[in-house]
Amino acid sequence: RAKDEGKNKYQIFSPTMNISMYKKFTLQNDLRKAVQEKNIFLLYQPRIDSKSNKIVGAEALARWKHPEWGIVSPEEFITLAEESGLINTLGEQLLYMACAQNKKWQDQGYDSIKISVNFSALQFLQVNIVDTVENILAATGLEPKWLEIEITETVVMENEANIALKLEQLREMGISIAIDDFGTGYSSLSYLKTLKPSTVKIDRSFIQQIPIDIENTEIATAIIKLSEKLKIDVVAEGVETSEQYAYLRKIHCNEMQGYLFSKPIASEEFERILKIGKCLPHTGVLTEDSSF
Numbered sequence: 107r108a109k110d111e112g113k114n115k116y117q118i119f120s121p122t123m124n125i126s127m128y129k130k131f132t133l134q135n136d137l138r139k140a141v142q143e144k145n146i147f148l149l150y151q152p153r154i155d156s157k158s159n160k161i162v163g164a165e166a167l168a169r170w171k172h173p174e175w176g177i178v179s180p181e182e183f184i185t186l187a188e189e190s191g192l193i194n195t196l197g198e199q200l201l202y203m204a205c206a207q208n209k210k211w212q213d214q215g216y217d218s219i220k221i222s223v224n225f226s227a228l229q230f231l232q233v234n235i236v237d238t239v240e241n242i243l244a245a246t247g248l249e250p251k252w253l254e255i256e257i258t259e260t261v262v263m264e265n266e267a268n269i270a271l272k273l274e275q276l277r278e279m280g281i282s283i284a285i286d287d288f289g290t291g292y293s294s295l296s297y298l299k300t301l302k303p304s305t306v307k308i309d310r311s312f313i314q315q316i317p318i319d320i321e322n323t324e325i326a327t328a329i330i331k332l333s334e335k336l337k338i339d340v341v342a343e344g345v346e347t348s349e350q351y352a353y354l355r356k357i358h359c360n361e362m363q364g365y366l367f368s369k370p371i372a373s374e375e376f377e378r379i380l381k382i383g384k385c386l387p388h389t390g391v392l393t394e395d396s397s398f
């Protein structure tokens with residue numbers, strides 16, 4: 107239609123508007139539909155105890171399979187969801203799915219593990235977020251101690267006192283709080299005090315190149331030592347190589363997560379790992395594509 111009208115005057119998309127803007131506009135509408143139709147799903151990545159290699163948790167990671175664009179990364183669609191006001195609905199859906207899945211695994215008789223769910227900053231601006239979480243736990247029947255909420259430092263920065271209060275209430279319910287991407291934010295260290303996390307997840311950027319990169323190695327070592335003193339569990343994110351694995355064990359990093367063990371995988375594939383109960387390097391599925 108725009109073409110018929112000529113002179114670009116009535117075109118919705120002018121030739122100077124780039125493909126990414128077009129894509130974004132389309133995606134926002136498609137995302138709304140995907141949320142309504144519940145077409146966004148979760149993959150699960152195992153979290154491993156460094157000493158025993160037992161599976162202690164799973165991180166739920168959202169995926170959207172778009173009919174034309176293929177798999178859209180959560181970095182992209184979570185931002186879209188935030189910009190278009192869909193994040194609260196989507197966040198609730200995903201939390202429900204994750205809790206229900208974990209309860210299902212328990213009911214199937216597997217050893218209980220913690221399910222970790224990523225939260226967006228905006229979700230914490232809802233006055234009733236604590237009630238919402240409580241209701242979802244009640245509805246799915248999952249005990250609070252098997253849920254962990256992951257928040258990034260950037261999430262917290264914006265509204266620290268308000269978020270700290272809500273986290274306190276969630277913690278009092280028995281839910282664990284993890285600081286995600288630890289070390290990349292503005293006041294990482296003070297958050298250890300104000301947010302009283304049960305877990306910190308050392309950002310992948312510090313794990314890369316361990317032990318070759320001396321600075322990264324020292325930073326990771328310091329975070330591990332500090333966490334130990336403060337009785338906070340510490341997880342290394344993005345462990346990819348046997349060298350990183352060996353070194354992280356040596357410096358007593360409690361837990362690990364990364365492609366060395368498994369990429370994020372569909373729930374059925376995760377059950378195969380749950381059956382074994384352990385996850386040695388290369389136990390899991392190493393190509394995410396196989397799960398679609």
Ligand code: C2E
Pocket residue numbers: 151166167168179180181184200224225226256286287310343344345346363364365366370
């Ligand atoms: P994150 O929470 O820090 O999640 C870890 C990311 O690192 C995941 O990317 C995971 O697939 C990837 N990863 C895990 N192990 C390795 C590794 O060994 N090497 C490398 N290179 N990457 C690894 P993903 O799934 O693309 O998610 C990206 C981010 O999107 C997440 O970072 C999280 O901030 C956000 N996100 C994902 N799902 C959700 C969700 O349900 N809600 C919200 N609010 N955010 C989500």
Ligand code: MG
Pocket residue numbers: 165224256286
């Ligand atoms: Mg995370």
Ligand code: MG
Pocket residue numbers: 286287307309310343
């Ligand atoms: Mg992270």
Ligand code: MG
Pocket residue numbers: 258286287
């Ligand atoms: Mg992240």
